[in-house]
Amino acid sequence: MTGTVETGRTVSGRPVTVSGPACRDCPLRALDLFINHTPEELELVQSLKRGNVRLGPDQSLIREGQTDAPLFTLTEGWAFRYKTLRDGRRQILSFLLAGDFIGVQQKMSDAAAHGVDTLTDAVFCVFQRDAVWDLHRRSPTMGFNVTWLTAHEESLVDDTLLSVGRRSAEERIATLLILLFKRAAALQADAGAGGVPFPLTQQHIADGLGLSLVHTNKTLRKLEKRGLHRISNGRLYMRDVRALARLADLYGDGRPAQRPLV
Amino acid sequence: MTGTVETGRTVSGRPVTVSGPACRDCPLRALDLFINHTPEELELVQSLKRGNVRLGPDQSLIREGQTDAPLFTLTEGWAFRYKTLRDGRRQILSFLLAGDFIGVQQKMSDAAAHGVDTLTDAVFCVFQRDAVWDLHRRSPTMGFNVTWLTAHEESLVDDTLLSVGRRSAEERIATLLILLFKRAAALQADAGAGGVPFPLTQQHIADGLGLSLVHTNKTLRKLEKRGLHRISNGRLYMRDVRALARLADLYGDGRPAQRPLV
């Protein structure tokens, strides 16, 4: 640990520091959820890395409409991507957990960009703007990984769109709980017995599923009373996965293939 | 034109042929919507190309759940990606127009795959399964393009998710019309005066927006009566873009950056 050294850069009002582990020591690499990169690949990533940003809960990493944001990887904590309409209606597009890549869409898109806010204390790795291109140019493998991550991210949005478009409130919530539980559980060594961290408020759930806050609350309550799950103290406990899965009508239980960590 | 020669391969019951133009002569290249590729890049793509598939309207290119599909580029016609629930509820994830790339998500995703059906007569270029990897390995530029296309595709889904999650039926339809009109207009030389091709049935619109068929019909009717648009004989005419845009609450008019054609 190098001690916190500021780089002079700034992201959403927070200084970008060079503290934090080198890519080689990235805590995420310990999880066998992620594929192993070669020393050369790690060095490449390291060379594109500009530092870290730490944010508290409910802070904005990227503002909607901002098109010049750098690239990030979420290293610790939770965040989410969202879009809003002018009158304030908000739709959360996806939830971001450790290992997720942020900002590829921003640079590529003709459409207005999305915002990114944190849910918890969070640490991001910051990469220079054209890191995506450099990665492709200097390492086909890493370039391929970026494509993989982007495609994977899209498939998450596809799933949400199916929910929001065609599932009832109960079904949407069951689906969300299962999917988030899986993602969160995959990130912790001691899988699932004592539940997983769950930092969303009911407002976030509502905005992620296209529901109103009130109806979200009532539906959540109903499922909890039926003994399907339990949320307390920022943790989610699955009580009856079978019943939830039946509601959600999910295919397979899709153990994810090993995914690249950038 | 080489005359139709079958390759012995088959996709959704249709033979894969080597007819059709070489990449060098791809009609899409004529549109300045797409960036210009070098001869080397074209040759690379050509070497990965396995042939063409032609399908009529309402045919299935990729079935839901199919995970071993090759990669495609849509060259002519319209198609769409979708997912369904077991009881038949269907959500269309995105509409595909000439130039769209199909199948990157399939290989990358842990989630169940989506299906792809045609709306019109359509021609697809077929690429071998690991073309994505070869593209990355042999040309960083083309690899980058694949990432670009994937990210761009995701941003379309993001927009739809915002609609389905947070817009009213009227607003959703206005948004869809504007967005599809733009995409279709960009593909035809004689821009927009006489409308653009519009091969969707109301059922497709409904499934793309998370609405029922009946309500879609009534809303469409209402907008048409107010003089905002007109659909007839498979063509869409914009009558009052301002009013539609006001309903849709769209940001900017986002002329897309030149996009790669694979």
Add this chain to the structure above:
DNA sequence: CGACGTGTTGATCTCTCTCAATTAGAGTGG
């Protein structure tokens, strides 16, 4: 000519939204 797919329209019905209050907890200052 009957069958079928697509588009229309009217009449209910209901899921979900909106409005309004109340409760529970965490944090703050005195």
Add this chain to the structure above:
DNA sequence: CCACTCTAATTGAGAGAGATCAACACGTCG
């Protein structure tokens, strides 16, 4: 330790956008 404040969670009541059900019109096609 208590009053005060703020945010998140709850709950009830009434309203409404959109779903479902049922017919019917129209054009195409074998």
